[in-house]
Amino acid sequence: MCGFAGFLDASRPIAESELRSRAAAMAGRLLHRGPDAGAEWVDPAAGIAFGHRRLSILDLSPNGHQPMQSHCGRYVIAFNGEIYNHRALRASLEAAPWNRQWRGHSDTEVLLEAIACFGLTAALQRAVGMFALALWDRRDKALRLARDRMGEKPLYYGWMRGTLLFGSELKALRAHPSWRGEIDRDALALYLRYSYIPAPYSIYRGVSKLAPGTVASLSLEQARLQPGATLHTETYWALADIAQRGLREPFTGTPEAAGSDLERLLREAIREQMLADVPVGAFLSGGIDSSTVVALMQQESAQRVRTFTIGFHERGYDEATHARSVARHLGTDHTELYVTPREALAVVPQLPQIYDEPFADSSQIPTVLVARLAREKVTVCLSGDGGDELFGGYPRYRQGLRLWPWLRALPLPLRRGLSSLLATTVAPTVAATQQAIRLGSMGAAHLRAGDRITRLAEILALERPETFYRNLVSHWRTPQQVVSGGVEPPDLLCAAQSWPKLRDLGQRMMYLDAMTYLPDDILVKVDRAAMASSLESRVPLVDQRVVEFVWSLPSRMRISGGQSKQLLRRILYRYVPRVLVDRPKMGFGIPVDLWLRGPLRDWAEALLAERRLEQEGLLEPSAVRQKWLEHLRGQRDWRYPLWNVLVFQAWLEREGETPERLVA
Secondary structure, eight states: OEEEEEEEOOSSOOOHHHHHHHHHHHHHTTGGGOBSEEEEEEETTTTEEEEEEEOOOSOOSGGGOSSEEOTTSSEEEEEEEEETTHHHHHHHHHHSSOOOOOSOOOHHHHHHHHHHHHOHHHHHHHOOEEEEEEEEETTTTEEEEEEOSSOOSOOEEEEETTEEEEESSHHHHTTSTTOOOOBOHHHHHHHHHHSSOOTTOOSBTTEEEOOTTEEEEEEHHHHHHSTTOOOEEEESOOHHHHHHHHHHSOOOSOHHHHHHHHHHHHHHHHHHHTOOSSOEEEEOOSSHHHHHHHHHHHHHOSSOOEEEEEEESSTTSOOHHHHHHHHHHHTOEEEEEEEOHHHHHTTGGGHHHHHSSOOOOTTHHHHHHHHHHHHTTOSEEEOOTTHHHHHTOSHHHHHHHHHHHHHHHSOHHHHHHHHHHIIIIIHHHHHHHHHHSOSSHHHHHHHHHHHHHHHHHHHHTOOSHHHHHHHHTOSSSOGGGTBTTOOOOOOGGGOGGGSOOOSSHHHHHHHHHHHTHIIIIIHHHHHHHHHTTTOEEEOGGGOHHHHHHHTTSOGGGTEETTEEOHHHHHHHTTTSOHHHHOSOOOOSOOOHHHHHHTTTHHHHHHHTOHHHHHHHOSBOHHHHHHHHHHHHHTSOOOHHHHHHHHHHHHHHHHHTOOHHHHBO
């Protein structure tokens, strides 16, 4: 696991010393991603420079240092990630007419030589892993950027004043003297809706996230003739294709056979991901996903697996007791830490620096804390992320499968009438009741009831399943009314014509989550939180072989009878008693709603002050203040839209930027 950055400036001759110093400055911002070593590679004639920071995982010697040049001298690579099947890939190279000597045993060297032997696209199709990379072709004078299939590793790129900048995190791009960041108000509107900024957008105008499974290319000639030219992109792997293939070639075996096949694939993925020259552990929440990963890790290990859990004292937010029971049953070397509200709140001011652009999934706080805990004992940690998107674990899947057929059976005029009645009569009555009740256990129950009534009113008026799903995942339903001058750009959830022709709403929801929420929220959360502590995170459930197999399964093997994760449960029950893991999904959150009325109130009030919002000119003060006051009064639970705004405001403050300089 590493971090890299670089740039291509073909506008003028640049001295080697200047190229190196700029590349070093960019890579220096990524020290947390690679504290073990750093280096630069430059080509003054082409105006290309790579900077790299290394977290040593495989081949701890200097033989694994980067940027790395291929034995033939044609290619130079800066690489972030892991190639899990590097041993098999190396064997295939040795069987080919390839007579060079290996310098070491790093997976980076294997991938680089595979590129030299097979070409970039063919090498990536052979590789199993998580990665982002920059590759310079010295013969063809061309730059290529690539990202792994599911989007585990980040890669940003964009033109700034005639220079193409690229890197693992935005903070590296900001270190280049050509940088001029302008807030993209349209992307800000998307952020308020989803709590993250979906690819290809970023918070800055002109800076993009490379889509998963994609290669972007730019030749030196094109950079010279057309500074600012759009990079050519091609897809080497697409989940849409995998889903369509699953429809054409479905799995036809029994659930027992499917469970055995899935366990075999998971054990293979976990076995490969446990390979490292440094200590390895796992995050354990005690839920289905992480418990399955840890159970199979323990089966593959001759030693006790190290597991890590964060606990909270607040009722309804603590999973540590469940994790402890699972760890005790499996016999892992378990470490847990109970965190006080003060310790959790201390993370909040650090979030803008860790996540680099506005990112408002509040479970980022415990994720940061558990990563810090794990880093005290290990350098690599496996997680159970991805299981919800693959196996239908989110409550919204069951809600959708239960609610939409019922809604569709009702005539649209009747639904609209019911929606109007709930919104104009029932919801205001409940809101008035809520305000009259002092917030406590009873008040909180009324608060949830009021929000559910309002949500039901919104859902009743929806006409199509596509808008139904988008409503379920939206925090601000009309963010263009909140962002001054912002208009939501198109995103995947608005492009139903591009979706694979999946049979049911549950499949469509899981596909959309795997294309958006998983790479742009879940995997971002764990990558940035872990790397902030120089910890490598690995996610075996999104191994491409697992993903491709799961998408061949009939829906009933994922969700059946209102219960999700059917096959994962079948595997887990072989190693852990049902009583330890069968319970309602809790999530990995924090009590944001209570904290905003308590210990975070002064912090929030300062960020949401009307005069401050007016001076910044980015958000409409009236829309924000209305939700804030309703939340404080107990009329509504606006924790999610308010947290989105607060994280953005904190990010803006941390950047130390003024709207005049940031906003176009």
